[in-house]
Amino acid sequence: MIWAGxxxxxxxxxxxxxxxxxLAQATQVAGLQQNGRRWVCQRCGERxxxxxxxxxxxxxxxxxxxxITSETTLVRFAAPPIAWRGQMSWQGELTPAQQxxxxxxxxxxxxxxxxxxxxxxxxxxxxxxxxxxxAVLRQGRxxxxxxxxVDVVRELAPRxxxxxxxxxxxxxYGGAPWxxxxxxxxxxxxxxxxxxxxxxxxxxxxxxxxxxxPQTPMLAYGVRQAASGPVVFLTATPGExxxxxxxxxxxxxxxxxxxxxxxxxxxxxxxxRRGRRWPHRLDKVIVRRLxxxxxxxxxxxxxxxxxDWLKPLVRQLVALGWQAAGVHASDPExxxxxxxxxxxxxxCLVTTTILERGVTIPHCAVLVLGADSPLFSAAGLxxxxxxxxxxxxxxxxxxxxxxxHWTADQLRAIATIRRTxxxxx
Amino acid sequence: xxxxxxxxxxxxxxxxxxxxxxxxxxxxxxCRRCQATFSRxxxxxxxxxxxxxxxxPVLCTDCxxxxxxxxxxxxxxxLFIYDEVMKAFIQSYKGNGxxxxxxxxxxxxxxxxxxxxxxxxxxxxxxxxxxRGFDPVLGLFGRLRLARWLTKGDTDLPQAQKDRRGxxxxxxxxxxxxxxxxxxxxxxxxxxDLYTTGRTLYxxxxxxxxxxxxxxxxxxxxxx
Numbered sequence: 001m002i003w004a005g006x007x008x009x010x011x012x013x014x015x016x017x018x019x020x021x022x023l024a025q026a027t028q029v030a031g032l033q034q035n036g037r038r039w040v041c042q043r044c045g046e047r048x049x050x051x052x053x054x055x056x057x058x059x060x061x062x063x064x065x066x067x068i069t070s071e072t073t074l075v076r077f078a079a080p081p082i083a084w085r086g087q088m089s090w091q092g093e094l095t096p097a098q099q100x101x102x103x104x105x106x107x108x109x110x111x112x113x114x115x116x117x118x119x120x121x122x123x124x125x126x127x128x129x130x131x132x133x134x135a136v137l138r139q140g141r142x143x144x145x146x147x148x149x150v151d152v153v154r155e156l157a158p159r160x161x162x163x164x165x166x167x168x169x170x171x172x173y174g175g176a177p178w179x180x181x182x183x184x185x186x187x188x189x190x191x192x193x194x195x196x197x198x199x200x201x202x203x204x205x206x207x208x209x210x211x212x213x214p215q216t217p218m219l220a221y222g223v224r225q226a227a228s229g230p231v232v233f234l235t236a237t238p239g240e241x242x243x244x245x246x247x248x249x250x251x252x253x254x255x256x257x258x259x260x261x262x263x264x265x266x267x268x269x270x271x272x273r274r275g276r277r278w279p280h281r282l283d284k285v286i287v288r289r290l291x292x293x294x295x296x297x298x299x300x301x302x303x304x305x306x307x308d309w310l311k312p313l314v315r316q317l318v319a320l321g322w323q324a325a326g327v328h329a330s331d332p333e334x335x336x337x338x339x340x341x342x343x344x345x346x347x348c349l350v351t352t353t354i355l356e357r358g359v360t361i362p363h364c365a366v367l368v369l370g371a372d373s374p375l376f377s378a379a380g381l382x383x384x385x386x387x388x389x390x391x392x393x394x395x396x397x398x399x400x401x402x403x404x405h406w407t408a409d410q411l412r413a414i415a416t417i418r419r420t421x422x423x424x425x
Numbered sequence: 426x427x428x429x430x431x432x433x434x435x436x437x438x439x440x441x442x443x444x445x446x447x448x449x450x451x452x453x454x455x456c457r458r459c460q461a462t463f464s465r466x467x468x469x470x471x472x473x474x475x476x477x478x479x480x481x482p483v484l485c486t487d488c489x490x491x492x493x494x495x496x497x498x499x500x501x502x503x504l505f506i507y508d509e510v511m512k513a514f515i516q517s518y519k520g521n522g523x524x525x526x527x528x529x530x531x532x533x534x535x536x537x538x539x540x541x542x543x544x545x546x547x548x549x550x551x552x553x554x555x556x557r558g559f560d561p562v563l564g565l566f567g568r569l570r571l572a573r574w575l576t577k578g579d580t581d582l583p584q585a586q587k588d589r590r591g592x593x594x595x596x597x598x599x600x601x602x603x604x605x606x607x608x609x610x611x612x613x614x615x616x617x618d619l620y621t622t623g624r625t626l627y628x629x630x631x632x633x634x635x636x637x638x639x640x641x642x643x644x645x646x647x648x649x
Contacts, residue, residue: 050524050525052524052558052559053558053559053560053563053564054554054557054558054559055558056558058522058558060523063517063521063523064517064521064523066521067521069558
């Protein structure tokens with residue numbers, strides 16, 4: 001059944017044209033239910049509901065997914081086991097370090113225990129999990145690969161489709177069409193997990209510390225709600241809560257602190273400048289380094305804290321001879337520009353934090369301008385630095401943090417990268 | 426306090442005058458960055474008939490047609506252009522039904538009207554009110570003193586689901602009950618959330634006229 005494991009409102013069932021046969025087999029629950037004295041949203045776990053002037057209340061947290069009010073009924077479809085007719089068609093080889101990490105994850109998943117896979121940027125963590133996914137699919141259970149970032153969903157879906165040929169797969173994100181197959185492998189944003197209930201024998205949460213997952217409690221609730229088995233958390237920069245759980249042994253952990261090519265992570269070089277005329281004029285020191293990079297035929301990712309910095313910087317870079325473009329979250333040409341950068345029509349992308357994760361460009365230097373901005377967290381800075389040196393041919397691309405002053409986050413990012421290079425988590 | 430749209434903490438410095446009183450300190454509900462994404466209509470060059478954003482203040486083609494059919498014109502005014510950002514806002518507020526957003530523009534709307542005018546909101550029809558749980562117009566203008574002279578009967582389809590032609594052919598569904606002493610009221614401003622073709626507002630005006638109101642009637646909406 002196409003809807004296996006999903007929970008939809010009645011309105012969504014009509015919009016998705018769910019057949020009456022499927023509806024007859026589903027269970028129906030009230031969208032808001034009383035738990036003790038408080039009302040709780042049954043989809044996202046929110047307890048702070050809002051009153052409506054005409055009576056009743058609604059859940060403000062998951063309102064973007066079709067509102068749940070006092071009158072809403074949630075329709076939950078069961079997720080029966082399903083035989084896996086596909087195969088793992090991925091034929092690559094894992095390094096011994098990757099194999100060791102993979103064994104850790106396999107052991108936890110077999111024991112039904114949650115697991116943290118802490119792998120540095122560019123470690124090859126996606127491929128490491130293929131065997132784990134295959135093991136769960138073989139048991140006739142469904143697998144979700146969830147991530148807070150829609151870009152990551154778009155990048156992963158085709159990779160997983162070719163790694164697991166013959167496996168019914170759907171990608172779910174805001175604005176995607178309703179599924180048309182009974183999927184065993186679902187690649188989706190963490191928001192879309194709220195539309196599933198007790199559906200997956202394994203959920204992988206990729207980039208678990210990426211915005212907005214840590215800031216939005218309902219997403220973690222959604223993961224719990226959608227899982228009927230263990231959860232594997234994947235990140236290069238685990239947050240304090242996950243680290244603590246791992247230290248206390250509440251969840252399994254494997255760490256992979258070297259890149260697949262074995263070279264250390266590029267350590268960011270700090271440049272403290274006065275930056276009075278940023279972004280309209282770059283300092284000579286920076287221009288000189290940019291020229292060196294250009295002469296070395298390197299590509300460049302330039303991260304900035306504000307959208308209005310993009311235009312003046314692109315203008316200066318073009319004047320310096322770069323094929324540059326600026327890209328931000330609500331840029332209508334976002335996907336096209338990133339693709340042009342991947343394919344080499346552009347050699348420089350000026351961007352906000354949206355490209356801090358999931359982008360792999362060979363021979364790419366990283367420059368963070370205004371690294372002192374409060375918007376740049378230590379984890380974010382580590383991720384940005386992690387865009388450099390990803391290919392085996394150019395493992396030592398430079399990373400610069402250009403700032404007006406030091407911040408604790410810059411210090412922590414550099415210290416963490418150094419510590420990782422010494423082999424400590 | 427957090428921004429209603431991006432949930433970032435609101436950081437706004439009050440001026441000394443606001444702190445000391447004199448001016449009423451009204452905290453905006455949206456952060457500066459979100460506020461800046463909406464496009465304001467330039468009131469000095471908009472269409473004199475419907476308040477549409479134009480390069481120069483001449484009657485737009487729509488208003489020329491309205492003048493032929495329903496003169497005199499409403500002299501409608503609006504604050505914002507109905508662009509993609511505003512469409513997304515209306516989708517969240519009216520479409521998804523996120524009632525929290527009703528106060529997003531309250532601080533702006535509070536300063537728009539003269540004290541002598543009576544503000545008459547265009548209320549939603551009973552079936553929509555039931556489905557949505559709130560009245561979008563009353564929500565937006567709820568901080569003002571409103572006179573609910575107009576009631577709306579149920580129609581076959583909401584305006585939002587019709588094309589332009591269907592909108593213009595919509596039949597009258599408003600009825601007005603005037604209070605005693607309405608003859609002393611010189612000016613009525615009709616309030617709506619959105620002016621698209623103008624059909625709804627002209628129906629509302631006609632309903633007031635049919636009920637016997639004689640004074641001046643103009644109209645205002647958040648968006649044009």
